[in-house]
Amino acid sequence: MAREFSRTERVGQQVHKEVASIIQNEYKHRVGDLPLITVSDVEVSRDLSYAKIYVTIYGEDVDGKAQIKQLDEAKGFIRSLLAKRIRMRAVPQLAFYEDKSITEGMRISNLVSEVVAKDEARHQDDEDEQQ
Structure with a gap:
């Protein structure tokens, strides 16, 4: 109902x-x-x-x-x-x-995206060193 x-x-x-x-x-x-x-x-x-x-x-x-x-x-x-x-x-x-919830959410989302990009770049560098 x-x-x-x-x-x-x-x-x-x-x-x-x-x-x-x-x-x-x-x-x-x-x-x-x-x-x-x-x-x-x-x-x-x-x-x-x-x-x-x-x-x-x-x-x-x-x-x-x-x-x-x-x-x-x-x-x-x-x-x-x-x-x-x-x-x-x-x-x-x-x-x-x-x-401020929307702007804070956008700021946190950008921070997470930056960390993920850095982590992927570091992971890619590790794979390149192993080869």
């Missing part, structure tokens, strides 16, 4: 979709040239009054803390646009957090 989604999960999905759209379309035009910011997850409290929004920030030499600070400063603007798009009695308070 399929599991039904709770109200908090449905609201979280809708907030995720709308905030991602707002950041991509309206927010960038308001602030200017920004690195690529994606919404990776949204957690809504059980009473639907707070939403933790986890964002991943892509780009070289990008200060994630500064970008999160800019998002925090614009959360009133983002929340007002969200209120116009979502039909709810009360729109949740927004809090932005940097999600």
Whole structure:
């Protein structure tokens, strides 16, 4: 039997979709040239009054803390646009957090690939010496 989604999960999905759209379309035009910011997850409290929004920030030499600070400063603007798009009695308070899991995963994957390549090169050198 399929599991039904709770109200908090449905609201979280809708907030995720709308905030991602707002950041991509309206927010960038308001602030200017920004690195690529994606919404990776949204957690809504059980009473639907707070939403933790986890964002991943892509780009070289990008200060994630500064970008999160800019998002925090614009959360009133983002929340007002969200209120116009979502039909709810009360729109949740927004809090932005940097999600480093994707960039850390890519960094670890690159490290593993480097170690495997070095190991293969060393193994190839050993075989060449034996012949």
